[in-house]
Amino acid sequence: MIFKNQTETISVPLDDILYLSTVPGMRNALLLVTIFGESFIDGKIKDIKAKLDAAHFYTELKSHVIHLRKVKGIDSARGLIQFEGENTLELNTPSIRKVLQHFKEGGNR
Structure with missing residues (x-):
């Protein structure tokens, strides 16, 4: 997948992505976390969600996109x-509950 930030274009294989999150106080900026590190990218989370395969990414949270196959554990406490x-x-408690429920209902892992 191709991402852009203010200075460069970044190509990231989907399998390398762990999660994406909005950045409080920064409009149109996202935090991209991969197996290799973190980068700030330009864009809106809703646009990224529309481009990702829902079978492999959890897109039901307002501020995060989570690569389901990369989740190794959930500490709800x-x-x-x-x-x-x-x-x-x-994540906050309601968000953790949503993700847990997804896995309990047989969501991809």
């Missing part, structure tokens, strides 16, 4: 989603 490579994403 602490509100953390754990990914491969020690990466974590902190």
Whole structure:
């Protein structure tokens, strides 16, 4: 998938993406977290959601897109989603519940 930021165009294989998140206080900016690191990219989360395969990405949260196959664990007590490579994403209680429910209903893993 091709992403842009203010200075460059970034090509990222979908399988390398862990998650994307909106950045509070920064309009039209997203945080892209991959197995290799983090980058800020330009865009709106709704536009990214429309381009991703819903079978592999959880797109039901307002501010995050999560690569389901990269989730290694969910700590609902602490509100953390754990990914491969020690990466974590902190979510509020309602969001963690939505993600947990998705997996309980047989969502892709």
